[in-house]
Amino acid sequence: MKSVDIREAKVNLSRLVAQAAKGEPFVITKAGKPLVKVVPVDAPSPRKVRRLGFMMGRIKVPDDFDRMGEEEIAALFDPGS
Incomplete structure (x- = not known):
């Protein structure tokens, strides 16, 4: 990455x-x-x-997803069944 002294940056800021x-970031030094570090505003952030x-x-949810474990859960709340 390009480094630019602060005095040079003042003269050539534009x-x-x-x-x-245009995607060429640089660092201003003193x-x-x-x-x-100067980067474009729309540059992607470091984290994804x-x-x-x-x-x-890529995945498939089973049709009976909302009923899975129904009997086991009922047994936890109603030990007599």
């Missing part, structure tokens, strides 16, 4: 921002130490976004 917007329905079509 050009640097245009490059960052006295050789990194201060900030979890979406609902990402397993659609």
Whole structure:
């Protein structure tokens, strides 16, 4: 990743921002130490976004899903049956 001194960044800010917007992030430094990282706003976040329905079509829910374990659960609440 490109590093740019803060003085150079002040002089060339428009050009640097245009490059960052095209997907070329850079780091602004001061006295050789990194201060900030400039990245495009729509850049993907470091962690992966979890979406609902990402397993659609890959798993199948049984038709009797809502009745599974029905007898065992009833026995827990009615020990006489």
